[in-house]
Structure formats: C-alpha cells, structure tokens
Amino acid sequence: MAARVVTMVVVVALALGCAHRLDRTLVSPRDAKTLDAKAPYLKAHLRSGYVYVLADWHADSGGGVIRGRGRLLDANRALVDSGEFRFPADSVALFETNVVRPSGANAAISVMAGVTATVAAICALSPKTCFGSCPTFYAPDSGGASLQAEAFSASIAPALEATDLDMLYRARPRGAAFELHLTNEALETHVIRFADVIAVPRPAGGRVFVTPDGEFRPATGLESPSRCDAAEGDCRAAVQGFDRVERYSAADSVDLAARETIDLEFAEVPEGEVGLVVASRQTLMTTYLIYQSLAYLGTQATTWLARLETGGPVARGFAGELGRVLGRIEVLVPDSMGEWRVAGSVGEIGPIAVDTKVVPLPATAAKPYRVRLRLTRGLWRLEYVAIAALGDAVEPVRLRPESVRHAGRADAAALRALREREQPLVTLPGDEYEIGYQLPADYGRYELFLEARGYYLEWLRREWLPEENAAAAVQLVLQPRDALRALAPAYKRQEAGMEHIFWNSRYARH
Amino acid sequence: MRATRPWAVGVGLGLALVACAGNTAPAGFLVTPRLAQTEAYGGWVELLVTGGARVDGELIAVTADSVWVLGRTAVTVVPVASVRQGKLTTTNAEVGNIVGATGLGVLSTISNGILLIFTAPLWIIVGTAAGSSQSYAPERRVPPLHWAELNGFARFPQGLPDGVSLASLRPKPPPRR
Numbered sequence: 094m095a096a097r098v099v100t101m102v103v104v105v106a107l108a109l110g111c112a113h114r115l116d117r118t119l120v121s122p123r124d125a126k127t128l129d130a131k132a133p134y135l136k137a138h139l140r141s142g143y144v145y146v147l148a149d150w151h152a153d154s155g156g157g158v159i160r161g162r163g164r165l166l167d168a169n170r171a172l173v174d175s176g177e178f179r180f181p182a183d184s185v186a187l188f189e190t191n192v193v194r195p196s197g198a199n200a201a202i203s204v205m206a207g208v209t210a211t212v213a214a215i216c217a218l219s220p221k222t223c224f225g226s227c228p229t230f231y232a233p234d235s236g237g238a239s240l241q242a243e244a245f246s247a248s249i250a251p252a253l254e255a256t257d258l259d260m261l262y263r264a265r266p267r268g269a270a271f272e273l274h275l276t277n278e279a280l281e282t283h284v285i286r287f288a289d290v291i292a293v294p295r296p297a298g299g300r301v302f303v304t305p306d307g308e309f310r311p312a313t314g315l316e317s318p319s320r321c322d323a324a325e326g327d328c329r330a331a332v333q334g335f336d337r338v339e340r341y342s343a344a345d346s347v348d349l350a351a352r353e354t355i356d357l358e359f360a361e362v363p364e365g366e367v368g369l370v371v372a373s374r375q376t377l378m379t380t381y382l383i384y385q386s387l388a389y390l391g392t393q394a395t396t397w398l399a400r401l402e403t404g405g406p407v408a409r410g411f412a413g414e415l416g417r418v419l420g421r422i423e424v425l426v427p428d429s430m431g432e433w434r435v436a437g438s439v440g441e442i443g444p445i446a447v448d449t450k451v452v453p454l455p456a457t458a459a460k461p462y463r464v465r466l467r468l469t470r471g472l473w474r475l476e477y478v479a480i481a482a483l484g485d486a487v488e489p490v491r492l493r494p495e496s497v498r499h500a501g502r503a504d505a506a507a508l509r510a511l512r513e514r515e516q517p518l519v520t521l522p523g524d525e526y527e528i529g530y531q532l533p534a535d536y537g538r539y540e541l542f543l544e545a546r547g548y549y550l551e552w553l554r555r556e557w558l559p560e561e562n563a564a565a566a567v568q569l570v571l572q573p574r575d576a577l578r579a580l581a582p583a584y585k586r587q588e589a590g591m592e593h594i595f596w597n598s599r600y601a602r603h
Numbered sequence: 604m605r606a607t608r609p610w611a612v613g614v615g616l617g618l619a620l621v622a623c624a625g626n627t628a629p630a631g632f633l634v635t636p637r638l639a640q641t642e643a644y645g646g647w648v649e650l651l652v653t654g655g656a657r658v659d660g661e662l663i664a665v666t667a668d669s670v671w672v673l674g675r676t677a678v679t680v681v682p683v684a685s686v687r688q689g690k691l692t693t694t695n696a697e698v699g700n701i702v703g704a705t706g707l708g709v710l711s712t713i714s715n716g717i718l719l720i721f722t723a724p725l726w727i728i729v730g731t732a733a734g735s736s737q738s739y740a741p742e743r744r745v746p747p748l749h750w751a752e753l754n755g756f757a758r759f760p761q762g763l764p765d766g767v768s769l770a771s772l773r774p775k776p777p778p779r780r
C-alpha cells in the first residue's frame with residue numbers, strides 16, 4: 094500500500110514538473126514600462142551586442158531606469174562584470190523577458206497519472222474488485238461479437254476440474270466456418286482440456302435449451318410471465334426479454350445466504366410438456382467470497398489447494414459446501430395440495446456470461462401456471478424467464494476445433510491440445526486464441542453450445558496477504574453459514590461499488 | 604515461447620507512426636527552458652538552401668532579408684530569398700522527462716491489478732503521443748512563419764550590432780562535463 098502511494102506521488106510529481114515551454118517576449122525601450130514584472134529574469138540587449146542578464150530586476154514607474162542584480166556579458170557571452178546594475182532604459186536596444194510554463198504534454202501525463210491513481214485507489218479500497226474470471230469466450234452475434242460463455246468458473250483447482258456446458262444464445266454464425274475468441278483476462282492460469290461446439294437442430298420457430306441434466310430439449314411457443322412479483326414489486330419488465338435488462342437485488346445485510354422468492358404466473362401455457370427457461374448470471378458475491386477465501390488462506394493457500402488433491406472426495410466435499418449453502422436458483426411449482434415443491438434448479442457460478450437452462454415442469458391443467466423461484470438475495474441476476482413447450486430430447490452434433498490461431502498465426506500445438514486432449518492448452522493472462530469450427534452446411538438451423546473442460550489457478554495477490562486469517566478460513570470451509578453471516582457487513586460495504594467498478598472498468602468486453 | 608501481444612503490436616505501430624522531431628545541434632547546445640531564461644545564445648537553426656545545400660548553426664541574427672548563422676567555425680550570411688525551408692529549435696524539448704514519466708507511469712500500473720491490461724498500454728500510447736508532440740514544441744518553421752518572427756531566439760534579437768565583427772564571434776562552448 095505504501096509503495097503504491099509513493100509510486101503515485103512520484104508519478105504525479107513528475108507529471109507536474111515534467112516538460113516545459115518557454116514564452117519569450119521582446120519589448121522596445123520606449124515600452125519599458127510594459128515589461129512583465131512577473132518574469133524572473135530580464136535580458137537587456139545593448140546596441141553593442143553586450144547583454145545584461147538580471148535577476149531581482151525592477152523598472153521604475155516610468156520605465157526610464159532599470160535596476161537589477163546579475164551579469165553583463167559581451168557579444169561572445171563571456172562575463173564582463175557582475176553585481177548590481179542601474180542603467181537608463183534608452184541605452185538598451187531591446188528587452189527580453191521569459192516565462193516558463195508547463196508544457197501541453199504535461200496535461201496528457203497528468204490525466205494518465207490521475208487515471209492510474211484513481212484505479213490504484215479503487216484497487217486499494219477494494220482489492221477483490223480488480224479481478225477477472227475463468228476462460229471467457231466471445232462469439233459472433235447480430236451486432237459483431239459478444240462475450241457469451243465463461244467456462245468452468247467453479248474449478249479453481251485441479252481437483253475441481255469440471256466440464257461446463259454453456260448455451261451460445263446470442264451466437265449468429267455468418268457461415269459454416271464458425272470462430273470463437275478465447276481470452277484469459279485475469280491474473281490466472283487456465284488449463285483447458287477441450288472446448289467443443291455442440292450443434293443441435295433447432296425446431297421451426299423455436300430454440301433448443303439444455304436441462305440441468307444435460308438433455309437438449311427443443312422448445313417452442315415461448316411465453317413471458319404475465320405476472321412477476323418480487324420484494325421490490327412488479328419485475329416483468331426486467332425478465333421478459335433477452336435484452337441485457339436484468340432483475341437483481343441487494344444482499345442481506347446480516348446473512349449473505351438469506352433467501353428471497355419471486356412468484357411468476359403464466360396466463361398462456363403451451364400444450365404438452367412444458368419447461369421454464371431461465372437465463373441468469375451471478376452478481377460478484379461468489380467471486381468476492383472465493384477471493385476472500387484465498388485472502389484468508391494467504392501464504393497457506395497453495396498448501397490448502399494441494400490438500401484438495403490429496404484429500405479425496407471428503408476434502409472436495411468441504412470445499413463445495415460454501416457453494417451449496419449459497420445455493421442455485423430453485424424452481425418450485427405447487428402440488429395438488431398447494432404446497433410448493435422443487436421441480437429443479439439452475440444457475441452457474443460466474444458473474445460475466447449469462448447461463449441459459451430449461452427446467453422441465455410437471456404438466457397441469459390449472460391456469461394461470463404458477464412458478465416460484467427461490468434464490469439467495471443479492472447473488473443472482475435474472476435476464477430472461479419464459480415458459481415453453483418442450484419436445485423430446487435430441488441428439489447433438491459434437492464439433493471439435495478445426496483450427497487455432499494465436500497472435501495472428503496458426504498454433505498447431507494449441508489445436509493438437511484441444512483436439513487430441515493428451516496435453517491441455519495452458520493460457521496465461523492476456524493470452525487470446527481464435528478457435529475455428531466447421532458447422533453443418535445448413536448452419537442457420539442449429540442451436541450452438543460450448544462444452545469445455547478444465548480448471549484454473551488464481552494468482553495470489555500481494556494485497557490479499559495482510560488478510561491472512563487461518564481461523565476465518567477454517568470457518569468458511571467448515572461453518573460456511575456462520576462465515577456468511579460474519580462476512581455480510583464487509584461485503585455490504587463494497588457491494589454497490591463492486592458492481593459499478595467492475596462493469597465500468599470494461600474488464601468484460603460487452 | 605509466447606508470441607507478441609496484439610496491443611504490443613499496436614503500440615509499436617503507434618511509435619512508428621508518431622515519430623519525434625530531431626535536430627542537428629551538438630549535444631548540450633540546446634538547454635532547457637529554465638536555463639534558457641539566463642543564457643544569451645541563439646537557438647539552433649537549420650536551413651535548406653536552393654540547390655540542396657544545408658546550413659546549420661546558432662542563429663546569430665535575422666532580418667527580413669538575411670539570416671546570420673554561426674556554424675562550427677564561422678558565420679554564414681544567407682539571403683532568405685535563397686532559403687527553401689528553415690527550422691529553428693529554441694530549447695531542449697525535455698522529451699526525456701516525458702519518456703521517464705511514461706516509463707514510471709507504466710511501472711505504476713502494477714498498482715492497478717488486472718486493470719493494468721488497460722492502463723499500461725494506455726500509458727504507452729498517451730506517453731508516446733505526448734512525447735512526440737513535446738518534441739515539436741520548441742520548433743519554429745519558415746514557412747509558415749516569417750523570418751522576422753524568429754528574431755526573439757537569435758543571439759542578437761536587436762539585429763546584428765554595428766560594432767561586432769563576424770570573424771570575432773565564437774560558437775557557444777560545449778557544456779562542461
């Protein structure tokens with residue numbers, strides 16, 4: 094922290110005293126009374142070629158006499174005399190004054206110093222806000238390209254390696270040659286076993302969604318809710334379209350695991366088996382908690398992560414307990430007695446890309462169709478909710494990468510890693526890859542998904558180390574409910590600012 | 604081996620595009636604006652004369668029809684009518700200070716966490732542009748300026764003194780090490 098402040102002070106000081114420009118003014122003797130009295134030096138050029146260079150100079154009120162202390166130089170600028178001088182202005186051929194001002198370039202440096210200092214201050218106040226998140230994938234959409242998937246966000250250690258399936262909802266291929274842009278935008282090491290595109294034939298007038306069990310279900314007759322009641326009131330406007338307008342709430346100030354409910358009604362229900370489509374992403378709460386865990390582990394973090402490897406399922410079970418306490422978005426429907434029963438749950442870890450799933454619902458003749466969502470307050474952002482008629486599960490087509498480019502050149506090693514899966518593709522902060530796929534000839538009729546497997550390793554940040562606290566770390570693992578209550582005040586102090594900083598930093602290239 | 608990043612290529616391209624100004628003045632001849640307040644030498648002038656010849660040296664004096672230039676050994680009087688282009692460099696541009704501040708600025712982005720991905724290249728781009736711009740700040744060119752507008756930065760802004768022999772004028776001594 095001290096080093097950061099010192100660095101900023103030095104940069105600002107340099108910026109302010111960096112480069113200058115010289116404004117020179119020539120004044121004839123008859124205008125001596127107009128000499129710029131603020132100029133620190135006065136040069137009086139004599140007709141002989143000699144020149145007085147005076148400091149502490151003064152022109153009398155009429156400008157007729159000049160007094161000052163300095164040097165008299167000859168035409169070759171050799172010293173002739175020095176000391177106090179007094180001479181009539183009309184003995185001078187020309188007066189010269191100079192004023193040194195900051196250069197215009199200083200303004201640019203000052204602005205940059207300000208930007209850096211502001212970001213540094215933000216990071217100092219909230220280190221866990223300056224983060225990134227797992228491998229991110231950009232895909233072409235109707236407007237160019239957009240971030241559409243973040244892979245295996247929960248896999249923060251080799252032992253937690255997982256396969257992740259993301260719908261590329263906004264993907265709009267412009268030909269059978271389809272390209273994904275893979276980036277590592279965080280201080281992390283990403284280990285990617287594979288990244289395949291899954292293509293599924295799309296029904297006429299409908300879409301294909303994946304269930305939490307991994308089944309691909311054609312969906313038609315999508316209907317938005319006719320009613321959406323949340324704690325803040327009517328939430329229909331926020332969830333009726335895939336339009337980047339989201340419904341979210343603030344976390345509970347006492348218990349980060351506190352739940353809320355959202356009651357939905359659908360006046361129009363398609364015939365046959367139906368499902369609830371839910372598109373969501375997380376707020377920054379989970380990421381904050383992961384980073385807080387690593388901060389608590391501090392210098393022992395690597396030891397603990399290694400224990401995940403050697404501790405087997407029991408250790409991994411403890412590691413996942415915090416996520417289980419926070420929970421997913423539960424979808425409930427009323428049974429014949431009117432009691433709410435869980436029909437399924439959705440929700441993927443990660444604050445960047447929207448995850449879209451469909452939860453099959455039991456058939457009912459009752460109208461309107463009532464659905465309740467139960468979720469942790471302040472943890473989820475709901476982008477889109479709809480009910481749809483579901484068709485039978487369909488078989489997808491798996492497409493492996495056909496090409497990989499890195500830094501503008503074909504990368505055979507990366508392609509081999511992603512296709513043959515003997516060695517993973519390892520990426521470091523700032524790495525970017527273009528991964529090419531060959532879609533079926535009638536590519537426009539397919540829904541596209543990304544299935545990726547791997548894990549990632551966070552780089553521990555120096556600013557986290559002061560928070561090392563073994564007891565708090567143990568509480569997060571063994572007593573996550575208590576830990577979430579203990580952390581609530583600290584999280585609430587940063588909650589609003591975290592979202593603002595994160596999204597305005599354009600860390601994610603929406 | 605990790606290949607060059609796209610932003611690094613961009614910065615390199617930017618550096619190539621925004622070249623800095625240069626001059627033929629001997630090392631140490633041009634002083635900083637602060638020092639120029641107390642020195643009484645002329646700026647460094649470079650003339651491209653009709654026929655392709657080049658004349659450079661300290662600007663001794665200038666009038667509407669002649670330029671007096673003190674080269675490494677003697678004064679040359681050049682009629683302005685024969686000058687195709689003239690460039691006067693008044694002071695040291697202090698580009699090194701901008702470069703230093705930019706370098707320190709880039710280093711300081713380690714305090715920006717992951718956001719240095721944005722702030723570090725931004726420092727390089729802005730610093731390069733600022734340095735390039737600053738390098739041109741002390742330049743005065745004819746055209747578009749007129750010769751008489753350069754006299755403020757001549758050794759004798761009042762014009763060549765009557766009693767001064769051109770043969771007696773000596774170049775500015777090199778700075779003491």
